[in-house]
Amino acid sequence: MKYGIYTSNKMTQGFGDRDTIYEDIDVLEADVGKYKPTELPEREEELDKIHMALRPVTMDGSPRDILVYGPTGQGKTAGVKLKSEQLQEWANQEGVQLEVIHLPCKGADRSYHVLTRLVKELREVRKGQGVDEPSGYQRKRLFEMVLDELETIGGTVIIILDEIDAIGEDDYILYELSRANPDDVKIGIIGITNDLQFRNNLDADVRSSLGQREITFNPYNADHLQNILARRTAQALRDTHFEDGHEDFAHLKSDVLEEGTIPLTASLAAQETGDARQAIELLSYACDLADDEGVGMVGERHVRAAKEEIEREALIDTIGAETTQRKIALLTVVSAELNDATGETTALHQLYSNLCEYIDANELKQHTFREKLNDLVHSNVLSKDRHGRGRGQGMSNMYTLAGDVNPDSVLDALEDDSRVGHIVEVIGS
Incomplete structure (x- = not known):
């Protein structure tokens, strides 16, 4: 019942045994840590605003705080990194003391955790990699450590708080940083967030100081x-280049991409969220x-197969992380669908x-079982509809697999589960 792109003949295939379509495979990495674009022409307006906020540094002033x-x-992190690196390059050339601290906040659900990471990052500016995060301190003391490190570093320090919405409503660090005035150092705060409502959840004083300049990256x-x-493939793939000096899709020529491959990929991503990372x-x-097939040409069928495989893997991850009771509830719905039985709660x-x-x-x-079904609805694994039982009989809930979930994918995801695998054997037989 296993699915996937790898079959048994791949096990005996040697590495480097066939030609490849790739020229520089890492260019098709969506992670900005592995490949950083040197330009973002679709974000010129947003980059200009970031530039404006950072420009005071070139005039011996303090950078503006921005959200x-x-x-x-949508290029938020890539855009901020691009402009901050350009500023760092200018500072190095001019002998201006500037430090840019990029702090990922994902997984830090409180200001306390962000503060410990920030202390570590600031200390590594002076001492190099390998400094431990401080532990066992109150957050007030941690913030005092931040100020001490900033004053020791001196010059101008720009602190980029990426995915700052992870802290939720605990905006202590933003409140304190936006008001900090350490000796002999200029501070700039850049908060990056996926949550368009994040500003509204901040304390009014924090909004007034940190949220004066806001830059929105709308979906592509x-x-x-x-x-x-097109720009990625021109660098990543062999026999792929731009003509007439124009770096856009209309001027892309490729011997390894079918004409509809990029338009289909872009269309699928645009229909969902306009997510460039997803498209890449x-x-x-x-x-x-x-x-892997060795066909030498990437076609629309490969895009559709890739989409199906990515969705399947995401479904496996989602289902695999569920509790045993939710897995049993899910398999109950699968069994009902495979046997054309009703999905009514009772x-x-x-x-x-x-x-x-x-x-x-x-x-x-039954009422707790129904809660498990509803949890799976919220996870987009199941769908729920309400149907009338007949005149005077009230309403009932009907549960089915969500539109992009099929029974085989669920059985595939759970067949090796130590607790419910035996159910899969019975249902799938």
């Missing part, structure tokens, strides 16, 4: 994504599929009861 908004994959459209993918990952996967609970008995699992009452 950068936008959904995932299909044309933007086509041009982004999809095209990269499609290129891997074609290269009928599902009877089937669920049988499955629990089969693997000797605790059986939940």
Whole structure:
């Protein structure tokens, strides 16, 4: 029942045994840590605003504090890094003391955790890599450490707080940093967030000081994504280049890409979120599929296969992380669909009861079982509709697999599960 692009003949294939379509494979990496674009022509207006906020440094002034908004994959981090690196290059040439601290906040659900990371990063400016994060201190003391390190470093320090919305409503660090005035150092704060409502959740005083300058990165459209993918492929793939000095999709020529490959990739990404990272990952996967086949041409079928595989892997990750009771509830719906049975709550609970008995699992009452089904609805694994039972009979909930989820994918995801794998054997037989 296993799915995927790798089959048994790949196990005996030697590395480097065939030609490749790639010229520089890392260019099709969406992670800015692995490949950093040197230009973002679709974001000229946003880059100009970031430039304006940083420009006071070139006049011996303090950089402006800014908040950068936008959904995932819109070039926020890449844009901030691009402009801050340009400023750092200028500072190095002019002998101006400047430090840029890029601090990922993902996973730091409180200001306390961001402060410990910030102390570590600032100390590494002076001492090099390998400094431990401080622990066991109150956050007030941690902020005092931040100020001490800033004063020791001196000059101008720009602190980039990436995905700062991770701290939720605990805006202590933003409140303190936006008001900090350490001796002999100029501070600039750049907050990057995917949450367009983040500013509204901040304390009014924080909003007034930090949120005076806001830059919004709106979703890319299909044309933007086509041009982004064209620039990536011109560097990443063999026999792929621009003509007439124009670096856009209309002037891209390639002997390894079918004409519709990039437009389809861009269209699929634009229909969902306009996420450039998603578009790049999809095209990269499609290129891997074609290269693995050794066909020498990346076509629309590779894009569609890549999309299906990415969605399947994401589904496996989602389902695999669920609790045992949710997995049993999900398999109950799968069993009902495979047997053309009703997805009504009461009928599902009877089937669920049988499955629990089969693997000797605790059986939940119907109302708790319904909660597990609703949890799966919220995870976009199941869909729920309400149907009338007939005149005067009230309403009932009907549960089905979500539109992009099929029974085989669920069974594939859970067949090796130590707790519910035996249910999969019965349902799938």
